[in-house]
Amino acid sequence: MPGVHKMRIDGTEVTFSDGETILEVAQRHQRDIPTLCYDPRLEPFGGCRLCIVELAGARNPVASCTTKATSDMVIRTSTDAIEAYRRTLLEMVISENREVDVHSLRGYASHELASLRDKYEIYASNIDGTKSGRSKADDNPFILRDYDLCISCYRCVRVCAEQEGDHAINVMNRGFHTQITTEFDGLLKDSACTFCGQCIQTCPTGALADKKALRTAGTADTVPEAQIDKTRTICPYCGVGCSVDILTHEEKIVGIHPAMDGPANQGALCVKGQFAYDFVQHPDRLKAPLVRGADGELHETSWDDALDIAAAGFKNVHAKHGKYSVYGIASGRAPSEAAYLMQKFIRAGFGTNYIDNCSRA
Amino acid sequence: MSNPLVDMQKPDVIFCIGTNMTECHPVAATGLKKAIARGAKLIVADPRRIGLADLSHLYLPLRVGSDTALLLGMAHVIVREGLVDEEFVKNRTTGFEDFFEHINKWTPEWAETITGVPAKDIETAAIWYGSADKGAIYYTLGITEHICGVENVQSLCNLALLTGHVGREGTGINPMRGQNNIQGAGDSGALPNNYPGFQSVTDPKNQQKFKIAYGKEIDLEKGITKVTALELCGDSIHAMLIDGENTLISDPDREHCEHALCSLEHLVVIDIFLTETAELADVVLPAAAWGETDGVCTNTERRVQRMRAAVPPAGQAKPDWWIISEIAKRLDFNGFDYDSPKPIFNELCNLSPIYAGLDWDRIDIGVTDEFNNQWPVPNRDHPGTPRLHEGTFVNGKGIFSNVHYRDPAETISEEFPVWLTTGRRLQSYHTRTQTGRAQGIDYFLPEESLEVNPADLEKWQLADGEWCKMSSARGSINIKVKATKRSPSGTVFASFSFGDVPVNLLTGSGYDPVTHTAELKVCPVRLEPI
Secondary structure (H helix, E strand, O other), rough: OOEEEEEOOOOEEEEOOOOOOOHHHHHHOOOOOOOOOOOOOOOOOOOOOEEEEEOOOOOOEEOOOOOEEEOOOOOOOOHHHOOOOOOOOHHHHHHOOOOOOOOOOHOOOOHHHHHHHHHHHOOOOOOOOOOOOOOOOOOOOOEEEEEHHOOOOHHHHHHHHHOOOOOOEEEOOOOOEEEEEEEOOOOOOHHOOOOOOEEEEEEEEOOOEEEEHHHHOOOOOOOOHHHHHEEEEEOOOOOOOOOOEEEEEOOOOOOOOEEEOOOOOOOOOOOHHHHHOOOOOOOOOOOEEEEEOOOOOOEEOOHHHHHHHHHHHHHHHHHHHHHHHHHEOOOOOHHHHHHHHHHHHHHHHHHHOEEEEHHHO | OOOHHHHOOOOOEEEEEOOOOHOOOOOOOOOOHHHHHOOOEEEOOOOOOOOHHHHHHHEOOOOOHHHHHHHHHHHHHHOOOOOOOOHHHHHHHHHHHHHEEEEOOOHHHHHHHHHOOOOHHHHHHHHHHHHHHOOEEEOHHHHHHHOHHHHHEEEEEEHHHHHHOOOOOOOOEEOOOOOOHHHHHHHHOOOOOEOEEEEEEHHHHHHHHHHHHHHHOOOOOOOHHHHHHHHOOOOOOOOEEEEOOOOHHHOOOOHHHHHHHHHEEEEEEEEEEOOOHHHOOEEEEEEOOOOOEEEEEEEEOOEEEEEEEOOOOOOOOHHHHHHHHHHHHOOOOOOOOOOOOHHHHHHHHHHHHHHHOOHHHHHHOOOOOOOEOOOHHHHOOOOOOOOOOOOOEEEEEOOOOOOOOOOOOOOOOOOOOOOEEOOOOOOOOOOOHHHHHHHHHHHHOOOOOEEEEEHHHOOOOOOOEEEEEEEEEOOEEEEEEEEOOOOOEEEEEEEOOOOOOOOHOOOOOEOOOOOOOOOOOOOOEEEOOO
8 A cells, every 4th residue: 555654663563654753653553652742733852852762773762753654664662771761861850840749730731740750660869950940920810930840841832833823932041051931031921922821731740830720729638639520512712612621620610621632623722712711600600590570670589480470571572562573592602402492482482583693793 | 614624724825804813713823823834825804903914924904894895806816817717617606707797897906996905915915816726715704794794705705716716625715603602503593594404494395394393383484683673672572582692792883782672571681690681681591601501512614512511500500401491381382391402402403404414422422533523414424524515516506796895884084084993802702701700811901992003193182091082973982092003094993892891882883784794893983082
């Protein structure tokens, strides 16, 4: 077959297509290769070197994320030498961070470094690294810039440039003094940042974190990680229809994660979808039916009474003025079942087409 | 949209007109940015120098309400330069000979006199779009919210028909829908002229079908639009059921709207907050919000998707479908015995040919390798239709429209010498019933302001950051001035989001005679210091 080739991974012959990297082929065949700077939505970067594999005939291990698969390659993804190398790399990375166990509400990928630490059981180390990065005070309400946890994987820089096209996040200095920042090292609000939150969702250490979720949820004591549920739904704002996961803890919405496999958004969100969710549980919500009393004011009442009064009003108007006196307007934000029943209410109920929705304004 | 969202990464030439996509559909805009990074050319036509204009290779700053003239000028150039896809025109369109005659006189030089866009830029835009292998058009309410909204859309169709930029990957005519289920509301039949699935109410076959389905005599006439209904309130319309719309703030001419709703004998509003509209109601019924209710919605690329409840409803709030059913049952209407949204959606699918292959369980599973769930989905084995008009148009041949330019309903005058145009901003949404209650949003956008070109400040004796009085033929509001070159000289911009700066007190000069969409994008005003 044209475009389909063969290679061996860990002793098994596998097929791959033109353009695939070794990492992509290996992941497709359920090989567990550790990564830190890798986000499948972004161009491979090859910065963290954790994804190295042994390539027969090559003098040194190669980074599997940046190396394209070619015919008849023979790859071993996990040898003693490779694992020792990965372990040392991880130890060095971890030694530079203030903490590794961050709350999962920091972001979608924020657990990645901790998961690798657990996998390689790096709980003590002889390496005493200098702490990398310096945190940046930024009064914006959404994005925490806790660079003490930064490992310079550049995922935030790349997601901002490649996925969002905003180029708000930059790098300054070199080597050990590498620092993720914005133009002129200023506040995010003064940069090209649109607060879409993609940087906090791709950060593998929680250095860039969802400040609003952490503020909403409090601490790990008040919201234990194991008690956060996810519900897949569609964003409540524009018509793009981005898939999101609502994060809840004990019937409270504590945050939003973009769905990386969302057909319309493929992991992308904007400031509204990412952060403007708390209207749902706002104190202003209507909690009981209201009916206008003799005093001209709206008063809380029972559902039964409110529905009786609502229905009686339509019955009276219909009897007095005929079927063309009743009109229905459906919502563009309620689910389709609501719009369908609204038109059925008018068509099957009153026998007219006196129905519209809110799309004309 | 004729094409799926993933196609946004694929055109060679992108023509955006009347869409502030980076603010109003930011995630869709990321697709265009990727196309540009890949080497695609972007043409942006908009009266304001919006963020998308900064990304463009050619920016056409047309005067508000002059879109038809610009598009006629582009069509003229495409024909003149021999960029017509003759094979496509021959096989898939009708009316080209007449259109060829019609377009002859609408030169780019003429279009310049109407739009203010230099003729050579109109030529360049036409040549880029006309010569592209894959040319795609994206538009939003900047095209439709005019008295000539239909002509604007027809003019865009003319361009696509001339060049064959439709029915292929990375092409198409793509309107972006503004609310998460506004497409679904239309799909579901909440329209005066269509039953569910866009089946015409005047077609006897459809009438028979719904007469049987609903067991009720069916009206043989089209209904009236919301705009007409609001005009008839107190006259022939005496009761309304409104679900989740803050009509008073979102619709044009607020005073007229308030008067209309107040003159009803009976107004029932279903909503999640006590909106300005709900405050006028006789009965307000609390609905379960997003995140509290299960159901189905359809996005701008016609993809039918599942919404799920994550938390219980606030207080005693109930799902919309339950509330409507309960009212219907109390009126002894048949066919409202539902215990969940599932049978309701399945009933909708059974009655709609475009949803015929869908049901609740398929939508619950979601997109798979096999199914994309983009309508039309004519049968159970059908994967869905990411691209419309591939190979053939639904209604036969594509029809060229011999459109003429018309002035907006109101044009600037000595009394109202400034063009006001309205829209949305990135961080706020519609009438802010939702974003206005999301903590943190105020950090970015605490209040509304009127965007005025710095060069115009002196002319109208205004100062940046100071309040001014803005008046139209319908009323006056006070609004803070913000000097910005995003607004061209002579045109100002404000969003309609903030209840305390009710911009829609001023708008409402006219409506498209076919769609009854209001001309929210054009409103002559006067600015005065206070």
